[in-house]
Amino acid sequence: MRRFPLLSVLLLLTLALIQTPAQAAADPIEDLGTPLTSLTIMTGAVGREADGSDVVYAVPAGENARLNIVDLHSRQLKRSIPLPGASGSWAVTxxxxxxxxxxxxxxxxxxxxxxxxxxxxxLGSPIPGEQYVYGLSAGENGVIFGGTYPNTHAFKFDPATGQTTDYGTIAGTEKYTRATAYDPVQKVLFAGLLSPKARLIRIDTTTGEKREITPAGLTGSGFSDMNYVDGKIFAQVDNQIYVIDAVTGELVSFEDPSGATVQRYPIIARGVSPASNGAVYFTATAYAITRYDLATNTLSTVMSGGQPVSLGRGAAIGYGWITEDGGPKLYGLAGNYAAGTFRFDPASSALEVWTSPFEYVPAPLENVLADPTTGKVYVNAFLNGSTVVYDPATGGSTATTKLGQTEGWAWGPNGKIYVGTYPNGQLSEWDPTTGTNRVLFALEATHHQNRPVAVLPSGGKLFVGTTPGYGLYGGALTFYDLATGQLDVHRDIVTDQTIASLLPLDGKIWAGSSTDAGQGADPRATEARLFLFDPATQQKTAEYTPVPGARSINELTIGHDGRIWGLADGTVFVFDPATRKVVRKLTVFTAPASAQDGALLWRDGYLYGTSAGRLFVVDSLAGKAKVLRTSGLLRLDATPDGRMYTLLRVAGETELSHLGRFTPPADKCPNSDLRATVWRHGVDSRVPNRFVRDGCTLADLIRG
Incomplete structure (x- = not known):
């Protein structure tokens, strides 16, 4: 066989940049449309239209969300009005x-x-530069108050002047002004903060003075809802309800349904109802309707026929009183996902629950997973947690088990899918054949981990990498024995960092970290680390910095050369586990990434990946990379036919609500072992004789 001098080989490698099989058209991604529609309502409010009809207002989450107005008596959708640019709402009042x-x-x-x-x-952005408006509450004369994320502002909007009063950033390390409640007697706004600690701030709306009044005994990571009622603040913190005296700022002791004197009680609701006949209502455990008597400070579970009255369809997420048949009736929404609507009569304890015709909309997508056997593709929705199966043969999608918001998932060798969901840091084993979903463990309550971003079943064990909870630092590496159920959780292995990627090798675990802290907390760490963990000794045995300054090592895979190939932000690196050295680094692009933002897949010796919205390919022979699409993508997984599926944001939209497909070009010389081996040994005049075979010339190999 002819020998090529080194200069000629380098020239051919340069040509490979032009003629690589990964070269694509203007857009290499095929738009498969929106595979999943869903209904996700975070909150609602009861009001009255100009024609006198009683209605409920809510905003189903989705691309270019719309305000839905449903008549509570005819149970018909009266109108649906676009909210241009909005993806949903946590605040309706x-x-x-x-x-x-x-x-x-x-x-x-x-x-x-x-x-x-x-x-x-x-009305525009009340506080420019913010991302979320939270906790709207009503004042006098049509004035409304609210809070923001991520810079913890509180504000007032006055419709008489059209002006917004910004009370400024009201905290230091906290990110969320998550809830507000207005006291019309004192002219005071109470602002509840979330992440990393629940704090209560009192704002004098006349002078603008702010001071913290968090009462002793109120603990937790943050407020989620607050209501002012007759001199009391009903505050929801970490699914517990506290009652606070609006004047003294002290916790109010009250009697729970068992007769015990307490200062907190479980709540599953978006706050409490307005007052009627001296009481407010909310849903507690098992969605049971619970009454708080304002005069006696006593709680009681509403009973009927000796049984608790339960909404059944979900938590109460919006309330309002309507006078009917000579008395007040409580109307509201039951649950986030099923359009549940209820009418409750406190005089008789009678309850009616029905489904309202809110609009189902294309769902923002969270994750994608290809079936290695059938070639079907599983797609999971953001927030809503619904899951569908897309069939490439028919182009249709079929709804399946509601798994929850899936942060990480993977197929096991037993044909089951191991699913990590937010917000409880929960891991479950789902059998897609039978539809059974068995919860294995949850990490939020016990170890303060809420997002399982890396999930890997291997060797009879389940390995999981997680982010810490809101405002916290220190992710965890968790081992779960699938046979015995033994759980081992190792937190803060890399100080203040999340565990973002996992790779089993020779009985040990290589893992990549991310500087990400819990949501709402600024990172303390400055660069991601690669480390080796020995499950036998339960110890970290080595740690490295493969790409200095990289924020996240968000994927690890084994190359055909037996080495570890990793993705650190926009850099692909090759790490030799034998010599413990980085032997190659290739910067594909320069952009930071998060713990959930990266994927790598091999095909024909080419390494395809996604990160920071981009699709790229690395030619492992030439040691060159090409960005194939510059934005709008998240995740990547391949079916057995080699086609790759991703989540896609199309032009003009803000959400990843489409399923995309990328078909890699065929390789004329599909010898993946050879292609990777060539880069490992370097390109020189010995390459053709040593590695080119099976009828492929070096020119074929380089050009594909």
């Missing part, structure tokens, strides 16, 4: 003048609906 305000995400705008005109006005 009816002001004292009857107009409805919506605080949106992730554009953090304020929208106002006027029942008299049936029009929505985009």
């Amino acid at each position: 009816v002001a004292s003048d009857g107009r409805v305000y919506v605080g949106s995400y992730a554009n953090a705008r304020l929208y106002r609906y006027d029942p008299a005109t049936t029009q929505v006005t985009d």
